[in-house]
Amino acid sequence: MMSEIQYAKSLLADALRLDPGRIPDDAAMKTLRQWDSLAHMELIALTEEGLAVTLTMDDIVRMTSLHGLVAVLADHRKTVA
Amino acid sequence: MNLAGALVLVTGGASGLGLATAESLQQAEAIPIILDRDREMLDAVTTRLGCPGFAVDLTDSVAVDAVVAAVCEKHGTPLGLVNNAGILRSAPLLSLGNAENPRHSLELWNEVLAANLTSVFLVTRAVADRMARRRVRGVIVSMSSVSAKGNAGQTAYSAAKAGVEAMTRVWAKELGPLGLRFVAVAPGYVDTPSTRAAVPEDILENLRRETALRRLCKPESIAATVIFALQNDMITGTTLSVDGGLTM
Numbered sequence: 001m002m003s004e005i006q007y008a009k010s011l012l013a014d015a016l017r018l019d020p021g022r023i024p025d026d027a028a029m030k031t032l033r034q035w036d037s038l039a040h041m042e043l044i045a046l047t048e049e050g051l052a053v054t055l056t057m058d059d060i061v062r063m064t065s066l067h068g069l070v071a072v073l074a075d076h077r078k079t080v081a
Numbered sequence: 082m083n084l085a086g087a088l089v090l091v092t093g094g095a096s097g098l099g100l101a102t103a104e105s106l107q108q109a110e111a112i113p114i115i116l117d118r119d120r121e122m123l124d125a126v127t128t129r130l131g132c133p134g135f136a137v138d139l140t141d142s143v144a145v146d147a148v149v150a151a152v153c154e155k156h157g158t159p160l161g162l163v164n165n166a167g168i169l170r171s172a173p174l175l176s177l178g179n180a181e182n183p184r185h186s187l188e189l190w191n192e193v194l195a196a197n198l199t200s201v202f203l204v205t206r207a208v209a210d211r212m213a214r215r216r217v218r219g220v221i222v223s224m225s226s227v228s229a230k231g232n233a234g235q236t237a238y239s240a241a242k243a244g245v246e247a248m249t250r251v252w253a254k255e256l257g258p259l260g261l262r263f264v265a266v267a268p269g270y271v272d273t274p275s276t277r278a279a280v281p282e283d284i285l286e287n288l289r290r291e292t293a294l295r296r297l298c299k300p301e302s303i304a305a306t307v308i309f310a311l312q313n314d315m316i317t318g319t320t321l322s323v324d325g326g327l328t329m
Contacts, residue, residue, distance in 0.1 A: 045258035055216070057214045057216070
């Protein structure tokens with residue numbers, strides 16, 4: 001089964017149109033050139049589709065790093081569970 | 082969008098096409114909120130329709146942000162926005178027979194671009210920001226015109242309306258992932274007092290003959306298209322022509 005960080009990397013890779021292997025563990029909007037505002041919109045849409053939820057503005061701001069995205073995914077899974 | 086009870090901002094809603102749109106929204110059980118720079122007309126219309134209204138200069142960035150904040154605070158985040166306000170001014174690039182003013186004035190260019198393009202940018206920026214932050218899957222409909230294809234004698238107006246159509250496509254791409262939709266509506270010549278005041282009768286008659294349906298548009302037909310664009314959840318990033326076949 002895919003771990004939360006693997007799933008987060010797969011979402012991010014999909015949004016950035018990169019190979020998941022090219023997403024470093026410390027990936028963040030500030031440091032990853034491809035992760036711009038438009039790619040972030042794509043990430044929001046993919047995350048919402050994947051979790052079948054509507055993210056809050058707080059989620060959207062938190063998920064500007066891979067670690068933040070993992071935390072948002074975990075929070076929503078708890079809510080669903 | 083389900084229009085029943087939905088808040089929909091209508092710019093320039095105190096007269097003409099904007100008023101027809103506000104009335105159609107009300108008939109569809111939506112709640113139009115009218116923004117208009119003419120306070121006197123605004124007061125008369127909002128009293129008659131029993132809907133909220135705010136007087137504002139839509140070319141003033143600070144005033145636009147303030148009025149959108151006031152609307153959201155008092156009524157909540159709108160589900161829809163209809164960018165209808167604008168002005169129609171015509172002038173050729175060169176008037177070689179006019180010795181004193183042979184060239185299209187920069188002042189007129191700036192006035193027309195501010196009223197028809199900058200205002201759409203400012204209001205949409207403010208409203209879309211609210212919609213995105215509140216995760217409202219809103220709809221923004223902007224009035225273009227047959228002039229977007231390039232009408233002789235309308236350099237500034239045509240440029241502004243082509244710009245509105247381009248912004249509609251850009252915003253649809255940028256904010257589609259958040260569920261926001263953007264649609265432009267391009268009317269032909271609409272049979273209103275302002276059209277009759279701006280366009281001589283012989284030219285209107287020629288336009289009527291060039292139109293496949295041999296008649297000018299009615300404001301109600303344009304308003305019905307706006308309602309359709311608000312309601313149909315798969316339309317975005319496009320321009321709906323409502324011109325009786327004038328531009329086909």
